[in-house]
Amino acid sequence: LGYGLVRDLDDRDIASIAAVGFALCAYMIGVERGYISKEEGYNRTLKTLQTIKNNVPHSHGFLAHFVNLNTVEMIKNTEYSTIDTAILLMGAITVGEYFGEEVKEISTYLCDRCDWDYMIRNNNNKTQILMALFPNDPNFSVYWDHYAEQLMMYILYAGKNDCDIKKARNLYYDFERNVGSYKGKNMIYCFGNPLFIHQFTHAFFDFREYIDERGCDWWQNSVDATLANRQFCIDQKWSKTFNENSWGLSATQTIHGYEVYGAPPFGFECDYDCRCDGTVTPYAALSSMPFTPKESIEALRYFNSIEGLNGKYGLFDSYNFESDPWITPIYVGIDKGPTIVMLDNYLSGTAWKYF
Numbered sequence: 001l002g003y004g005l006v007r008d009l010d011d012r013d014i015a016s017i018a019a020v021g022f023a024l025c026a027y028m029i030g031v032e033r034g035y036i037s038k039e040e041g042y043n044r045t046l047k048t049l050q051t052i053k054n055n056v057p058h059s060h061g062f063l064a065h066f067v068n069l070n071t072v073e074m075i076k077n078t079e080y081s082t083i084d085t086a087i088l089l090m091g092a093i094t095v096g097e098y099f100g101e102e103v104k105e106i107s108t109y110l111c112d113r114c115d116w117d118y119m120i121r122n123n124n125n126k127t128q129i130l131m132a133l134f135p136n137d138p139n140f141s142v143y144w145d146h147y148a149e150q151l152m153m154y155i156l157y158a159g160k161n162d163c164d165i166k167k168a169r170n171l172y173y174d175f176e177r178n179v180g181s182y183k184g185k186n187m188i189y190c191f192g193n194p195l196f197i198h199q200f201t202h203a204f205f206d207f208r209e210y211i212d213e214r215g216c217d218w219w220q221n222s223v224d225a226t227l228a229n230r231q232f233c234i235d236q237k238w239s240k241t242f243n244e245n246s247w248g249l250s251a252t253q254t255i256h257g258y259e260v261y262g263a264p265p266f267g268f269e270c271d272y273d274c275r276c277d278g279t280v281t282p283y284a285a286l287s288s289m290p291f292t293p294k295e296s297i298e299a300l301r302y303f304n305s306i307e308g309l310n311g312k313y314g315l316f317d318s319y320n321f322e323s324d325p326w327i328t329p330i331y332v333g334i335d336k337g338p339t340i341v342m343l344d345n346y347l348s349g350t351a352w353k354y355f
Contacts, residue, residue, distance in 0.1 A: 001055050001072045004048025009253075010313070010331040013069040017056065018084040020048065021091030022203070022337020025351050028098045029344045042099050049092060049106040059133050061114035063088060079132035082119055082144070086152045087334075089114065090204040090355065097354040116157045120167065127170035129153055146176035146267070148190045151201040151218065177216075180265030182228040183235075187221050191267035194250040194260050195229050195284040196338070198222040202290070203341040206352035219291075226288040230295055232263035233280070241278040241321040245302035248284030249276055252335070253317045253328040278322035282315045283335040289346040 005015035006023045024045055031041035055072045057064045057080075064074045065081040089111055096107030119130045121143070128143040129150070144150045158168040177188045190197045199222065207219040233239075233247035249261040254277065261276045285299040303315055308327050310316075317335055319327045341351050 002051060002068070002070050004044065004051050005056075005067065005069050005072070006333045006337075007069060008066060008333050010333075011329075014075055015067050015069045015072075016084070016333045017052075017063045017065060017067070017081070018087040019333025019337055020052065021084075021088035022334065022341055024048065024088075024091035024095045025203075026337065026340045028095050028354070029340060029350055032344075032348065032350050038099075042101075042103065045095050045099055046103050046106070049103060049110070052088065052092075053106050053110060058085075058113070059135075060118045061085070061110070062119065062133060065132075074135075077134075077136075079134045079140075081132045082129055082153060083131070083150055085114065086150070086156055087200065089156055090152050090201075094204060094351050094355040111156070111160075114156075116153075116160065117164075117167075120157075120171065126174035127167060128174055129171065144175060146178065146190065147188050147197070149197040149200040150175075152204065155201070155205060172212075173214075178265075178267050181224075182264040183231050184228050185220075185224045187224040187228065187265075188216070189225065189265050189267065190262070192260050193225070193229075193262035193264065193266055195226065195248065195262070195288060196250045196334075198225040198291075199287045199338055199342065203287070203338045203345065204351055204355045206345075206349065206355075222288070223291040226292045227295075228265075229263040229284070230292070236276070236278075239278045239322065241280055241319070245298050246280050247299060248281050248286075250281050250284035250335075252279060252281035252284075253330050253332060254279045255320060255326055277320065279318050279320045281318045281335070282309070283317070283332075283339045286315075287338045287342040289342055293346060 006019035008014045008016035027041045027045050030036045031038045056067060057074050059080040062080040062082055063085045064078050065084045066075040066078045092107040092110055096104035121130055123143045128145050131142045134140045154172045179186050179188055202222055211217045229249055230247045233242040234244050236242045249263050251260045282303045285296050289296040303309055309319060313331050317328050317330050317332050344350050345352055
């Protein structure tokens with residue numbers, strides 16, 4: 001039932017739908033780099049998409065965020081997630097263009113099945129997308145009302161055959177764009193401002209040649225956010241962990257469990273979401289490789305010099321040297337996924353080309 005589903009964390013049998021979206025691109029990259037044959041990549045991709053189409057629970061086409069890896073049953077209190085579905089669709093579109101045939105047929109079907117109009121609501125006189133549908137909470141009403149990782153949703157909606165052009169424009173311009181800086185250029189930032197929000201859509205869509213009609217350059221925005229994140233880490237002189245090559249604040253595994261760390265500017269007074277305790281997450285620096293190649297390559301060299309940081313699947317998710325040296329033994333699907341895709345984009349641009 002669960003063929004092709006990808007673990008959220010490698011120590012439990014819970015699959016993340018977003019991780020599957022990145023994994024689909026990883027199979028394509030594996031073919032391009034000669035790790036597997038094109039036939040192997042095609043078959044693995046096709047069977048995975050068949051699982052998504054036939055077995056994974058959905059509502060109005062939006063997929064369950066977390067499911068059991070084997071039975072594909074929704075995990076208790078899981079939502080039907082717009083962003084996690086969007087990441088899956090971005091991966092599906094990319095491999096559909098790469099492999100063609102039935103892979104593209106199912107990719108198209110999954111895109112068409114998503115009823116974006118159902119998820120688009122009027123929120124304080126602005127056109128915005130609902131974050132999720134909760135089976136046990138029909139009144140859930142939290143929206144994508146400020147900049148975060150959701151840019152891909154506007155691309156997906158605008159790409160629909162029955163797209164309402166006015167609605168598409170309103171969606172794109174009706175979310176809050178907070179502007180600020182940290183020892184550098186102004187950028188549009190998120191409340192907690194973790195690096196992943198500046199990376200996820202860029203894993204699939206190449207923004208380098210695009211500036212919107214109001215002058216927003218999302219590529220440069222991610223460059224500036226990465227540089228600010230690195231500089232903030234360097235400036236934490238209290239830290240035994242941070243330095244010019246040991247940086248990267250994002251959602252990650254920590255000594256305290258899963259946390260979301262970020263670097264200024266923040267959208268509120270620094271508290272839960274943006275505090276940092278010295279935890280570095282390597283994928284944050286590596287997934288910015290296309291934005292800051294010099295700084296990210298130097299960070300990669302440093303990460304590889306840390307004894308015990310590499311395991312079966314490469315670099316573990318995070319480390320912290322503030323007291324006793326600590327390295328998580330855990331891998332996270334939505335951290336390894338964008339790392340693979342963005343490293344390949346830096347080298348070859350495979351996902352950018354086919355998406």
